[in-house]
Every structure is written in C-alpha cells, then in structure tokens.
Amino acid sequence: MSHAAPAPAEHTRIHAARDPHLLRPLPGEDLGIEFKTIDNSRLVRQPDPQARGACWSAIGATALAVMLLTGVLGPRLANTLAGYKLEALRAENRRLIDERRTLDLQEAELTSPQRLEQLAQHQNMVVPQSNQVVHLNGKGDATVAMIH
C-alpha cells in the first residue's frame, strides 16, 4: 500500500494590501539575517580507507617510475661520463706515445758515436790497442765459489 506523498505545503506569503503609491520593495528587503554559531569543535574527520590506499599507490607508482627512469637513464648517463673519461685517457695515451717517441729520439741522439767520441776525447780517453784488450773466460767453479 503506497502512500502518496503529501502535497507540498503551499508557500503563502502574507502581504498587506499593497499601497499602489508605495515603491516596490527592494530585493530581500523583507528578509532578515539571523546569525547562527556553529560549533565544530567536536567534529572529527572520519578516516577514508580508500584515500590512504590511493596515496600509497601514488607514492609507490612515483617511486617505481623514478626507479624505472633511473634504471633506463642511469646507465646511459654513466656511459656518457665513462665515455668522457675513456676518451680523455685515450687522448692521454696518444700523447704519451708521441712523447715517448720524442724521448726515444733524444736518447738515440745522445748515444750517437760522434757524440760519444767527443765525450771520450774530452775526458782524454783513447781506443785500447789490441794487446791491451784481455778477454776474461770465467770458470763455473769460480762463480760458485763467489756465490758461497
């Protein structure tokens, strides 16, 4: 058995007979403002379990995204930095090889027979005569004796 909804009360407005010579009222002139103090001190926010989960999900997703991004970009960045170092080392290697060749050249110039001859003459050294050269033939037992 259904009950029909009561008919809404009719809003009635009691108006005095309008003086036709009076100006129409301003909007809301007949309205009064009543201030009401609302005390929310005892209002407690009810925790939303869905919001917590969404928050953690967001954090997790963000962390995962950062990790993925780091995992993808990190090696590339490290590669690039290592590439800088590697190229610098290669350039240094090439420079050292070139420097070594220059030093080898200097060494060869310093040991030229003409220079050695001049140094020997400067120090009053002479070529030994053939009878002044004695070749020593070492004996094994002598070497052993020296060791002992």
Next chain:
Amino acid sequence: MGQGRLLTLAGIAALWVAVVLYQLISLQVFHHQYYVQLARSHQEVSLEVPAPRGTIFDRSGQTLAMSVPTASVYVNPLKLPDLGVAADLLSRVLHLDRTELLASLKEAYDDHRGYLLIKRHIDFQEAEIVRGLAFDWIGVQHESQRHYPKGGLAAHVLGGVDFSETGTSGVERALDADLHGVPGQMRLLTDVKGRGIDSQLSSPARPGTSITLTIDERIQFETERDLQASVIEHHAATGSAVVMNPMNGEVLAMASYPTYDPNQPPQGDDLKRINHAVSLPFEPGSVFKVITLSAALETTKLRPDSPINCHGGVFKLPGRVIHDSHLGLGVIPMADVLARSSNSGAVEIGSHVGAENLYKYVRRFGFGQKTGIELKEENRGRVWPFNKWRKTSWASVSMGQEVGVTTLQLAQAASVVANGGFLIHPHLVLMKGGKPVPVAPPVRVLTPENAILMRTMMEGVVVLPYGTGKRARLDGYSVGGKTGSAQIFDTLTKHYTHSYNGTFMGFAPLTNPALVVVVTLNGTHGEGGFGGVVAAPVFHDVATEALRVMEVPRDLPDAKPATEVTTADNADDDLADADQSDADNILLAAADEADVPETLLAGPPGPTVPNFRGMNMRAVLAEAAQKGLTILPTGSGIARLQYPPPGTLLHEGERIRVQFVR
C-alpha cells in the same frame, strides 16, 4: 548537450594523439636514417689515426732513422678579422718574421684562399699555445717528421725522404713500401663543447714495418772516420769502403765520401749524395789479378809455385805492348806475380787461362751484374759481352782494365776467396718487423782447395817484404789482401791521366775470415796515391777496430819474438823501398809498387834454396846454419812462404826470407 561536448573533446584528443603518433612513426621509422646522419654530422668528427713510418735500426738495435709526430699551424685567411693583428699574434707565438707573414697572409687573402700553412713541425709548446687560442680561423694539423739521430752516420745507406715522408734514396727508397705506414680512420662522438665522448675505429692504422739493418753502428762510424781522414790527407776526390761478413754477405759498414747529414740534405750538391760504394764503377787495376789467378787455379794446372815468365817486364801483344812498372822480372812463382803485382806476369797467366775461361770467371765472381743489395742506386758495373771482346781484351782484363767494378762487387769477389769458394749475396737488411729476412743461397765458384791456395797467395801480398800490401798488416791477426792502383781514364781527352784509383781489398783473419774490407780512394796523385799507400792503412785501421768490436780471437801473437829480424832492420829493404817509388815508370797499365828482385843485385850463384815449408823455426835455422845460409825470418810458428822459392840457385850474399805463421 554535455555528451556532445565530451565527444567533441574526445575527438580532438584522439586527433591530437593520432597526429603525435604519426609524427613519431614518421621521425623514427620513415626518416630514421636521415636524422641519424644529421645527428652524426653534428656530433661526430672523423679523425685520421696517424701511422708512423717504420723505424730503421742497426744490427744491435740502435736507432738510425725514426719518425716523430709534429704539428703544423694553418689559418683560414678568409676568416681573419684583421690581417695585421693575426700577423702580430702569430709571429710572436711561432717566432716568425712579422713582415713576411703579413705579406703571405695578404697574398692568400687577395687570392681568396681558404687555407694557408703558416709553420711546419712546431714543437709541443707552440702547439699547445696555438690550440689555447681557440680561434676559428686558426688550426693545428698533425704531421710526422723523419729524424736521423746519428747525424751523417750511414747517410748513403739510409738515404732520405721528401716532405711527404716518401723515400727518395737509399734504404728509405728501396723499402718504402714496407716503411710507409697506412693511416686509419676514427669516428669521434663529441659533445657541444667538442669534447670526446666515444670513439670508434672505422679502419685501423697500419704502422710502417721496422727494419733492422746489418750495419754495425760502431764499425760504420770507424770506417767513415778513417776513410774521410785518408781522403783528406791524400787529397783524393772521393772514397768508398765496404766492410762485409764473407760468410753470409751481411754488410757491416758501407761508407762513401764526401757525405752529408740526412737531417739537412744538401741542395743541388749531387756529388755528396752519390754512394760511391755502389753507384760509380771504376777500373780496378791490380786487385783484379785475384780473379785472374783464381781462374788459373780452377782451369789450368798452374799452382802458386808454378814458374811464370814475366818476360823481363815487357809483354808484346798484337798492336800493343804491356810494360811492368819494374823492369827485369824474369821467371817468378805465380804467388809472387800477385805479391809483386806484375802486369806482365798477370797477362802471362791470363794467356794460360784463355779469354773464354777468363770471361766465365769474371762473370762467376759477380762482375757485370748487380749484387742484389737493397739499394736502387746500385750500378751493375761494366763487363763487355764476350762477343765484343777485342783481340787483346783478355790481356787488359787480366790486369784489371776494360772492366768497371764497384767497391761492393770487389768485396763480394774477395768473399769468394775468404769463405772457401762461395759467391754470397751482399745484403743490408737483417730483419723486417722482427722477422729475419731470408737470403739467397750462395753459389760455388771456386773449389775449397783453390780458395785456400788463393788465400795463401793473398797473404803473401801482405806479409812478404816485397809485398805491396805491407801497410795492411794487423797486430795479432793474419791478413790476406791485394792492392790496386789503376790510372783513371779521362773520357774527355780519351787518355789515361796521372790520377789513380787506389784500392786495397783484404780479409782477416786468414784461417777463418771474419770480415772482408775493401777501400778505394779515387783521384789520388803521384806515388803517394797507390793503393798500398792510401788504401791499405785505412784497411788496417778499420779492420783493427772491426775485429775488436766483433771480439774475433787473435790468431797471431801481438809481440814479435826477440830472435826475429824484422824487415825494418834490413839494409836491403831500403833499396827495395826506393824501387817502389819510381813513378816515372807508370804507363797505361795499372801501376803498382814493387821492388827489384834481389837475384838481379846479388853476386855469382851459390847453393840451391832448400824447401823450408812446414818446418818450425828451430828446424829452419838449424838447417840453414848447417848449410851456411842466411835466413830472414818473420812471424812465428810454421814456415808458410819463402823467397826465393825452393830449388832456386842462391847467389852469394843472397838471403832467404821465410814467413812463419801459427
């Protein structure tokens, strides 16, 4: 209405996504290669990887020639903001003349040239300063420069290179294909500041192969020094010397004078650049008698003791007469023909050999053809084809005329005698890239017995008192050799001049020759220009040092025993020496020093000369004392040579010279 808006928004979003997707596919799939190339062109730089030219070492690893990297500075004149400022800056940094530099810059600018080389081969400090300037109109390019750290040592052997490091002479030219490196290519990935991030080799560089020569730096230095001293002392025009191992053909030294420094090659002076040891053939003269006598040993029954008629020093041929420089030589042993360097004796021996055999052995000894040494400047010498020989060519060739030989060919020929009869192939390259270079096998020319006989006769040239090579004697080592003094033929006047090619060709020690040394001085004059005077002392000095460097054991004692009487103590030697210096007897044939045989100066005949060969000194002196003979001993050990030969009638007062060898 709201749904319509949503649908519209969704449609716009979908359209936007589609456009983005299309662009992505277009960029990454359809135009992938284009953008990759574009990126590379901006990010990648193509660099050349330098490949240095191979280093040349001597046999003991000393560097004789090497390339070092250098840098050169260039500018783009079209990008110069101000020519004067640029000239000012560059002249200070690179120590150049500002006025000349400014003129060059202006000329290049007026010609609209975008490249101008400012300075080549700058040092590292200058290169760093220039790079630090970081201007876009200046650049540094890498190059390579060849250096010869030993200066002029072995200049003719090494040769030189041009500005592009391509060999122009010597070993540098002959082995240019091995020495020349092939540069590689490298792609370098750079960042926005031009710093390298990654590199990849497109093609690897191939450095030049290092070459190890057979040259010994110390022997080469000694040879060059002694040769130069002798050329200057005797006012010769040029000189050359070769020191070689007779067993394997390794050239230990090759000197030519005048010489130069490859680091500063002479401009327009061709004489200094000529390698006289291989490039200029000459008539050898008496040294060629070694070939004649070798051919005689091989093709006839003549032996060192065989009597040879020297016709009193005058040999008549159809259309010409050959004279000896010393008249009166009668019949002497073949060994003495060599020791005394008798022209008529050599011609007599040549007549026994015959023209055809003589030609055959001249060719077998390697004359008239290149030795194959790694020098493109080598001349093959001059030997007339047999069908072009004249009626008396055999006589000329017997004396060392009508043939043109090089010093190296003489060394090769001497090696045949020294090593027991094999013609070896002289070579300069020991190793390429650390790997030994194979050598062609030798070819037998003489039998071992004849080679030893030849060695013995060549020893007589040095040890016998009347031998022409006395100045080549070594302390502690036995020596064999031959002198030569050939008059130089003037091609303009078509006459022989009074200038000589003085030669000494020898080896030591005799028992197991370790080296062959041939020395030739060209353009000597007078009696002081003979081979025994100008070339034999050089042989002495060079061989002494070379044997010491090679640590060859001595085969003779250094000190002479007190019982020996040296030739210097003999008054008769003064007469012999005087006869050696009669320059007015020099004729067209090869002239040589010799003395008058004592048989022509002595008194009436006496006893017969005994045979002392194979006897020790005690036994010889005892027998001589018993027979009342006077002995002039030299050396120690066993008697090897004697003069007069056994069986000769001894004149009163005549003494017997006996050479002892251990």
